[in-house]
Amino acid sequence: MVNYKDLGLVNTRDMFARAIKGGYAIPAFNFNNMEQLQAIIKAAVETKSPVILQVSKGARNYANQTLLRYMAEGAVAYAKELGCEHPEIVLHLDHGDSFELCKSCVDLGFSSVMIDGSHLPYEENVALTKKVVEYAHQYDVTVEGELGVLAGVEDEVSAEHHTYTNPEEVIDFSTRTGCDSLAISIGTSHGAYKFKPEQCHVDPQTGRLVPPPLAFDVLDAVMEKLPGFPIVLHGSSSVPQEYVDMINQYGGKLEAAIGIPEEELRKAAKSAVCKINIDSDSRLAMTAAVRKVFVEKPAEFDPRKYLGPARDEMEKMYKHKILNVLGSDGKLAH
Ligand code: G3H
Ligand code: 13P
Ligand code: ZN
Numbered sequence: 001m002v003n004y005k006d007l008g009l010v011n012t013r014d015m016f017a018r019a020i021k022g023g024y025a026i027p028a029f030n031f032n033n034m035e036q037l038q039a040i041i042k043a044a045v046e047t048k049s050p051v052i053l054q055v056s057k058g059a060r061n062y063a064n065q066t067l068l069r070y071m072a073e074g075a076v077a078y079a080k081e082l083g084c085e086h087p088e089i090v091l092h093l094d095h096g097d098s099f100e101l102c103k104s105c106v107d108l109g110f111s112s113v114m115i116d117g118s119h120l121p122y123e124e125n126v127a128l129t130k131k132v133v134e135y136a137h138q139y140d141v142t143v144e145g146e147l148g149v150l151a152g153v154e155d156e157v158s159a160e161h162h163t164y165t166n167p168e169e170v171i172d173f174s175t176r177t178g179c180d181s182l183a184i185s186i187g188t189s190h191g192a193y194k195f196k197p198e199q200c201h202v203d204p205q206t207g208r209l210v211p212p213p214l215a216f217d218v219l220d221a222v223m224e225k226l227p228g229f230p231i232v233l234h235g236s237s238s239v240p241q242e243y244v245d246m247i248n249q250y251g252g253k254l255e256a257a258i259g260i261p262e263e264e265l266r267k268a269a270k271s272a273v274c275k276i277n278i279d280s281d282s283r284l285a286m287t288a289a290v291r292k293v294f295v296e297k298p299a300e301f302d303p304r305k306y307l308g309p310a311r312d313e314m315e316k317m318y319k320h321k322i323l324n325v326l327g328s329d330g331k332l333a334h
Helices: 013-022 034-049 057-063 065-080 101-108 122-137 167-177 216-225 239-251 262-269 278-296 303-326
Strands: 025-028 050-057 089-096 110-113 143-147 151-153 158-161 181-184 231-235 275-279
Touching: 013 025, 013 275, 025 034, 025 089, 025 303, 034 050, 034 065, 034 278, 034 303, 050 057, 050 065, 057 065, 065 089, 065 101, 089 101, 101 110, 101 122, 110 122, 122 143, 122 167, 143 167, 158 303, 167 181, 167 216, 181 216, 216 231, 216 262, 239 278, 262 275, 262 303, 275 278, 275 303, 278 303
Parallel strands: 025 050, 025 275, 050 089, 089 110, 110 143, 143 181, 181 231, 231 275
Antiparallel strands: 151 158
């Protein structure tokens, strides 16, 4: 049994309370390799932002849960070496799907876990989330629950259509489970294809497809029921058009990839939404940069020569999110 506090990590409780009060959101970036982690930590240190490192099921399968945990411990030391005396880094399990998995992450040194029972019947979601909370809270590990279903792929669970969170359920769910934050469904979804082109309209100025707005009425109703309660948005990549164009220019084939407009995320970050999950944008930045090197320097075969530019591009993207979308820059407690 390792306690995250001994690794220099923090849970989400205090940072979420400050984020709600301050009208900004904490970035929750997924990682499964060293370059992503380096880019996240550099971006967080340089902008003086708290940050959540997320580990998904896919990441655990790819990189190994134990290794990722040691990388997060290393990230704390790296942030200090970069000049941040008191980094606020959370190691979070993304989309935990069983009590056993959540327990194994708590025992390994994670400081926060998500138990995603959103696809279960309501009472089963309540019971499972409550069980995880009871275990995690013994070690002061914070727990994120989820109500409502996001369209697309949630790790290995995939849903054709989203079901918005029912605001009538949130008081009962948060009270009975004791969860520390709640992921809700208001029209975001995972991946780079969040909307079908036929759901969008064309912006006459840019010629770009503009998706339908998020259901801010649902968010407002949730906030009215649970004033000051930390809300989480999954599926919040913006799918920057410049990365999609770059990937396609250098031999890729991404058709009609559409994300959440940044203005919508800026608006959400000012509300009780205090954790915004971003994974796909990192994948796009990395792929765009790697493809560019492969096309422009076909003789290159040293991975550092293409993973280095990929890391730089991801760092630029992470900083942009912190500074221009979420507003978590300069928000470290010390
Ligand atoms: O929730 C979805 C995240 O983007 C993680 O996806 O399981 O492919 O790593 P993954
Ligand atoms: P994106 O696919 O929009 O980056 O969402 C990531 C996410 O929600 C991870 O849990
Ligand atoms: Zn998610």
